[in-house]
Amino acid sequence: MSYVAHDESAxxxxxxxxxxxxxxxxxxxxxxxxxxxxxxxxxQYAITAIAVGLVALVLSGIMRLQLGFPHTFSFINPSNYLQxxxxxxxxxxxxxxxxxxxxxFGNYLIPLMIGARDMVFPYVNMxxxxxxxxxxxxxMASFFVPGGSTGAGWTxxxxxxxxEGTPGAHLxxxxxxxxxxxFIIGFTMGGLNxxxxxxxxxxxxxxxxxLPLTIWGxxxxxxxxxxxxxxxxxxxxxxxxxxxxxTSFFIPALVSRGEHLDYSGGxxxxxxxxxxxxxxxxxxxxxxxxxxxxxxxxxxxxxKNIFGYRMMVWAIVAIGGLSFIVWAHHMYVSGMNPYFGFFxxxxxxxxxxxxxxxxxxxxxxxxxxxxxxxxxMLFAIGFIFTFVNGGLTGLFLGNVPIDLPLSKTMFVVAHFxxxxxxxxxxxxxxxxxxxxPKVTGRxxxxxxxxxxxxxxxxxxxxxxxxxxxxxxxxxxxxxxAIQNLDFIPPSAQSLNVVITIAALVVGAVQLVFLYNLVxxxxxxxPSGDNPWQATTLEWQTAHTPPTHGNFGxxxxxxxxxxxxxxxxxxxxxxxxxxxxxxxxAGSTEET
Amino acid sequence: MAxxxxxLVRQTINVRPWIAQRPIDNVYGDGALSLPPVKVxxxxxxxxxxxxxALLISAYFMRMAGADWxxxxxxxxxxxxxxALTLSSVAMQWTxxxxxxxxxxxxxxxxxxxxxxxxxxxxxxxxxxxxxxxSGYFVAxxxxxxxxxxxxxxxxxxLLxxxxxxxKTTAKVARGVEVGAVRLSVELCTVYWHYLLLVWLVLxxxxxxxxxxxxxxxxxxxxxxxxxx
Numbered sequence: 001m002s003y004v005a006h007d008e009s010a011x012x013x014x015x016x017x018x019x020x021x022x023x024x025x026x027x028x029x030x031x032x033x034x035x036x037x038x039x040x041x042x043x044q045y046a047i048t049a050i051a052v053g054l055v056a057l058v059l060s061g062i063m064r065l066q067l068g069f070p071h072t073f074s075f076i077n078p079s080n081y082l083q084x085x086x087x088x089x090x091x092x093x094x095x096x097x098x099x100x101x102x103x104x105f106g107n108y109l110i111p112l113m114i115g116a117r118d119m120v121f122p123y124v125n126m127x128x129x130x131x132x133x134x135x136x137x138x139x140m141a142s143f144f145v146p147g148g149s150t151g152a153g154w155t156x157x158x159x160x161x162x163x164e165g166t167p168g169a170h171l172x173x174x175x176x177x178x179x180x181x182x183f184i185i186g187f188t189m190g191g192l193n194x195x196x197x198x199x200x201x202x203x204x205x206x207x208x209x210x211l212p213l214t215i216w217g218x219x220x221x222x223x224x225x226x227x228x229x230x231x232x233x234x235x236x237x238x239x240x241x242x243x244x245x246x247t248s249f250f251i252p253a254l255v256s257r258g259e260h261l262d263y264s265g266g267x268x269x270x271x272x273x274x275x276x277x278x279x280x281x282x283x284x285x286x287x288x289x290x291x292x293x294x295x296x297x298x299x300x301x302x303x304k305n306i307f308g309y310r311m312m313v314w315a316i317v318a319i320g321g322l323s324f325i326v327w328a329h330h331m332y333v334s335g336m337n338p339y340f341g342f343f344x345x346x347x348x349x350x351x352x353x354x355x356x357x358x359x360x361x362x363x364x365x366x367x368x369x370x371x372x373x374x375x376x377m378l379f380a381i382g383f384i385f386t387f388v389n390g391g392l393t394g395l396f397l398g399n400v401p402i403d404l405p406l407s408k409t410m411f412v413v414a415h416f417x418x419x420x421x422x423x424x425x426x427x428x429x430x431x432x433x434x435x436x437p438k439v440t441g442r443x444x445x446x447x448x449x450x451x452x453x454x455x456x457x458x459x460x461x462x463x464x465x466x467x468x469x470x471x472x473x474x475x476x477x478x479x480x481a482i483q484n485l486d487f488i489p490p491s492a493q494s495l496n497v498v499i500t501i502a503a504l505v506v507g508a509v510q511l512v513f514l515y516n517l518v519x520x521x522x523x524x525x526p527s528g529d530n531p532w533q534a535t536t537l538e539w540q541t542a543h544t545p546p547t548h549g550n551f552g553x554x555x556x557x558x559x560x561x562x563x564x565x566x567x568x569x570x571x572x573x574x575x576x577x578x579x580x581x582x583x584x585a586g587s588t589e590e591t
Numbered sequence: 592m593a594x595x596x597x598x599l600v601r602q603t604i605n606v607r608p609w610i611a612q613r614p615i616d617n618v619y620g621d622g623a624l625s626l627p628p629v630k631v632x633x634x635x636x637x638x639x640x641x642x643x644x645a646l647l648i649s650a651y652f653m654r655m656a657g658a659d660w661x662x663x664x665x666x667x668x669x670x671x672x673x674x675a676l677t678l679s680s681v682a683m684q685w686t687x688x689x690x691x692x693x694x695x696x697x698x699x700x701x702x703x704x705x706x707x708x709x710x711x712x713x714x715x716x717x718x719x720x721x722x723x724x725x726s727g728y729f730v731a732x733x734x735x736x737x738x739x740x741x742x743x744x745x746x747x748x749x750l751l752x753x754x755x756x757x758x759k760t761t762a763k764v765a766r767g768v769e770v771g772a773v774r775l776s777v778e779l780c781t782v783y784w785h786y787l788l789l790v791w792l793v794l795x796x797x798x799x800x801x802x803x804x805x806x807x808x809x810x811x812x813x814x815x816x817x818x819x820x
Contacts, residue, residue: 191635192636196635199631200626230643245737248737253659264659267653267657277646
């Protein structure tokens with residue numbers, strides 16, 4: 001690595017702002033409740049998302065109890081089993097992962113990492129959170145309405161989603177659809193902020209090609225979400241109208257329970273197209289921030305510059321673009337014309353190319369790096385393994401002839417959870433361990449963190465690896481109980497017991513993580529400003545946690561990219577982005 | 592998305608970021624657009640709205656292939672409404688020009704005229720709804736009706752959102768602020784009005800061009816049309 005001489009004109013006067021111009025709320029409510037500070041909003045998003053995620057975690061535990069020990073628990077019946085499946089899926093994908101990555105990490109990190117004081121539209125940002133909270137409350141309310149929450153499956157396919165016999169076919173599904181519509185409205189408010197802030201509020205010297213990959217991931221995922229969520233919005237409104245006013249957007253002519261319904265000619269496939277036009281980009285709405293964050297975790301904790309930075313940016317954008325033309329691979333079993341299947345299988349396999357590039361670059365970053373096995377690094381490495389495993393089974397399912405027999409089996413559940421659930425959640429954990437010191441000023445307990453990692457990592461493999469075999473055996477997904485299916489051997493049930501025990505252990509260990517969060521907040525070791533010796537701007541603030549305005553009266557000026565680790569000849573093994581090029585005599589690294 | 596790709600193709604992966612250190616001369620951040628953030632924000636929002644309407648139009652075409660589709664006879668009142676919306680857009684453009692020239696009186700008149708024509712359009716849409724309903728074109732009677740009500744409702748809601756900003760701007764003008772204080776708001780309102788006029792013209796053209804009966808599903812497209820054999 002070599003450095004070129006730097007022009008003297010780079011030494012510019014930093015942007016300054018009068019103390020009075022900074023946002024300083026006076027009251028507790030203004031500071032922590034109706035806050036317009038992106039950091040507070042980020043924490044609000046994160047706490048709400050994790051809280052609702054815990055509900056979904058409990059639901060998954062109940063589902064596993066039923067699958068592992070069928071006919072044992074009287075409080076689980078076929079109806080509420082389907083409700084648990086549905087609510088678990090929707091909460092985890094939308095209300096936890098999307099909200100946490102974009103609303104949580106996006107809000108906290110974007111202004112800090114790009115050297116801005118706040119989001120460009122703080123008031124709209126605040127409203128965004130409160131609309132999100134309202135959407136969450138609506139969804140939770142659906143548990144308590146007559147008929148309970150919807151049990152239509154997280155994809156909410158019509159016509160069964162609104163037909164008698166499906167749990168929550170009245171108020172349950174309406175609340176779900178209205179909640180989704182509000183979620184999307186809230187997200188759009190936040191998303192406008194994230195995009196415009198990245199485009200317009202970067203500090204001096206922070207070119208787009210000097211952005212940390214975390215920001216690239218969040219930025220691109222937000223663009224995807226802004227363009228893809230309208231598809232879910234449209235389908236939610238149309239299905240609400242089908243349910244309430246009796247329109248026939250999606251509902252065909254039907255005889256239900258011997259009665260001719262008033263619907264005619266609606267197209268369930270139309271819903272599927274709309275849903276998956278949102279649904280597949282949604283995978284990358286969750287994955288791209290995870291890709292970005294894990295890149296930064298690996299670089300910081302391996303003390304090495306990220307390998308192929310520009311290629312990584314290209315890959316993020318390419319994945320984002322391609323994610324809009326693969327949606328129908330979720331619909332191979334819908335009776336699709338084979339030529340469409342061929343097209344979507346091809347695009348699906350093409351998207352593996354930039355994704356694989358990213359995996360190679362992570363591994364090459366680790367290669368000969370000074371790897372510190374800190375808790376964030378453990379989670380980052382765990383992510384690479386899990387993502388490769390989940391991604392490879394995605395290549396199987398991306399092919400039509402293999403997908404057709406496997407589509408209705410537990411193989412899909414295993415694949416999906418490896419690639420879309422465990423992988424991003426490992427990054428979430430890694431990111432929390434990494435940035436918790438900046439948010440609170442205290443380190444999370446390291447021993448508890450390592451215990452949490454190993455049980456979670458090994459536990460999830462104990463859950464999902466055997467599940468692939470269940471899929472091969474033909475064990476169907478979504479079923480309350482396996483009965484009268486002679487082709488499934490009794491050993492499948494033994495495997496289900498093992499999976500359930502592993503799932504309960506993994507679920508329980510998350511309580512240890514929560515304990516760590518609370519305990520460390522009060523008793524954790526003080527972290528200082530930059531405990532990981534990282535280069536990015538959020539670690540260069542004068543205060544930890546950062547105060548309102550983030551950087552005091554003077555904004556930082558950026559002189560270099562975010563990955564100056566282990567630079568030959570440098571005094572330390574990291575050079576912050578805002579450190580000007582030195583003219584130190586005898587220094588060879590830069591002039 | 593197109594902007595991002597356009598920008599990206601100008602980048603090369605051959606450049607090494609750790610030596611690409613160039614002088615810093617941009618106050619607002621290197622590469623930032625020389626536009627106020629709120630203008631960029633409006634641009635992003637229009638992209639979201641375009642996605643919404645484009646998806647609805649796609650759904651319209653796909654649903655149109657259903658055997659039960661009976662194309663709605665376009666009510667004549669929509670021509671009047673279209674004229675009202677066009678006039679509102681013209682008035683907003685006039686306001687924008689007045690704001691640029693610093694003429695607060697022109698801004699005041701233009702805003703009021705734009706608002707009145709917009710309210711006329713919205714009232715006209717409700718009147719058309721009422722007429723259709725009275726003639727038996729209920730929302731659930733046919734998918735074409737349902738799409739008509741849905742598309743016009745969503746378009747109207749977008750206009751109502753615009754009227755909220757229009758209301759704030761007009762109130763400021765009524766309080767007697769300097770023209771410079773509302774110039775940006777006027778400009779944003781104008782862009783938004785033009786955009787919603789364009790959307791309406793596309794929707795109106797869609798309604799006018801829809802043939803009385805449509806059955807475009809061939810065996811090759813049957814799956815994507817969602818019609819069972």
